[in-house]
Amino acid sequence: MIELKNITKKFHQKNKEITALSEVSLTVPKGKIFGVIGASGAGKSTLIRCVNLLERPTSGEVIVDGRNLMALSAADLAKERRQIGMIFQHFNLLSSRTVSENIAFPLELDKLPKQEINTRVAELLALVGLEEKHNDYPANLSGGQKQRVAIARTLASNPKVLLCDEATSALDPATTKSILDLLKDINKRLDITILLITHEMDVVKNICDQVAVISGGELIEQGSVSEIFAHPKMEITKEFIASSLKINIPVEYLERLSAKKEGNKKPLLKLEFTGQSADDPVLSEVSRLFELDNNIIFAQIEYAGGVKFGAMVIEVSGTEGNHEKAIEFYNSKQIRVEVLGYV
Numbered sequence: 001m002i003e004l005k006n007i008t009k010k011f012h013q014k015n016k017e018i019t020a021l022s023e024v025s026l027t028v029p030k031g032k033i034f035g036v037i038g039a040s041g042a043g044k045s046t047l048i049r050c051v052n053l054l055e056r057p058t059s060g061e062v063i064v065d066g067r068n069l070m071a072l073s074a075a076d077l078a079k080e081r082r083q084i085g086m087i088f089q090h091f092n093l094l095s096s097r098t099v100s101e102n103i104a105f106p107l108e109l110d111k112l113p114k115q116e117i118n119t120r121v122a123e124l125l126a127l128v129g130l131e132e133k134h135n136d137y138p139a140n141l142s143g144g145q146k147q148r149v150a151i152a153r154t155l156a157s158n159p160k161v162l163l164c165d166e167a168t169s170a171l172d173p174a175t176t177k178s179i180l181d182l183l184k185d186i187n188k189r190l191d192i193t194i195l196l197i198t199h200e201m202d203v204v205k206n207i208c209d210q211v212a213v214i215s216g217g218e219l220i221e222q223g224s225v226s227e228i229f230a231h232p233k234m235e236i237t238k239e240f241i242a243s244s245l246k247i248n249i250p251v252e253y254l255e256r257l258s259a260k261k262e263g264n265k266k267p268l269l270k271l272e273f274t275g276q277s278a279d280d281p282v283l284s285e286v287s288r289l290f291e292l293d294n295n296i297i298f299a300q301i302e303y304a305g306g307v308k309f310g311a312m313v314i315e316v317s318g319t320e321g322n323h324e325k326a327i328e329f330y331n332s333k334q335i336r337v338e339v340l341g342y343v
């Protein structure tokens, strides 16, 4: 449904040239949810804005539903853009219009008869669960409700593609979850293809089928969510996966934690598992092989695209030489180990 071919985007500022995107190629199949994840300044916004030509790529091709957008006349492009909905981090609602009037706006632009608009708005209000708020103004809505209005307004023109520009970044975790559930529901129910950009792996984990990692304007890794979570290759990808785990170390351990080994303090290790390594009984293996005792302080296992991944914090008893052997063993099993300190 969406195909970006070798997209490069350069900005010119005074006499400086900034390459925001460099030879970016990706394909989003119809009906799928594709996430692009990256840190601030990586080029995410530029990338998503290239899909509907809000930014015109310096070179490359943008193909949506088989049409090469860069080759279209202004009039044809305007028509094609109606098929590509977009929602934003800050909702972009019209503050002087009620919820219903905001949703009706694109339909009024299309000059639909009043009765038809009313029927469609009622359907959309029901779809996003905002029937009771139809007469409220945006200022009186929560962030999550505002994003629901923005989603309903975008869906009014029956787009085949929905672009989400950090759509949940301004929302708290519970509201984020409810908006992601709504996007997933829309994707399934209306068969809309979704391309989203985010800096949170949680978003990818929750709703995406496929993911690409962007860094310095380049797509450095992409694949199905299960592939990427099971076998992340790039260090940045591994960090994004780890960042979606909320590791909690009890305060009493943190108070005792020192950076250096002193007296008979024991190492506190953080282990990160992905894919196969999350299924292996490595703790008992290490315990047997190296005569170590593991005291689990914290553990979390999550699922993404049917793949397990997780992290564990353990306090390890035994001799120092064997601690090092254990770390080597974990590394040989593709488990990332960090010595957090000594307790």
Ligand SMILES: Nc1ncnc2c1ncn2[C@@H]1O[C@H](COP(=O)(O)OP(=O)(O)OP(=O)(O)O)[C@@H](O)[C@H]1O
Residues within 6 Å of the ligand: 011, 012, 013, 018, 019, 020, 038, 039, 040, 041, 042, 043, 044, 045, 046, 047, 199
């Ligand atoms: N209109 C512009 N003029 C000049 N440089 C720009 C312009 N828009 C973006 N850039 C530059 O392009 C690079 C990518 O920016 P972009 O906004 O796409 O990143 P991002 O990943 O979306 O970041 P964030 O998450 O902080 O919004 C940055 O170096 C940015 O400064």
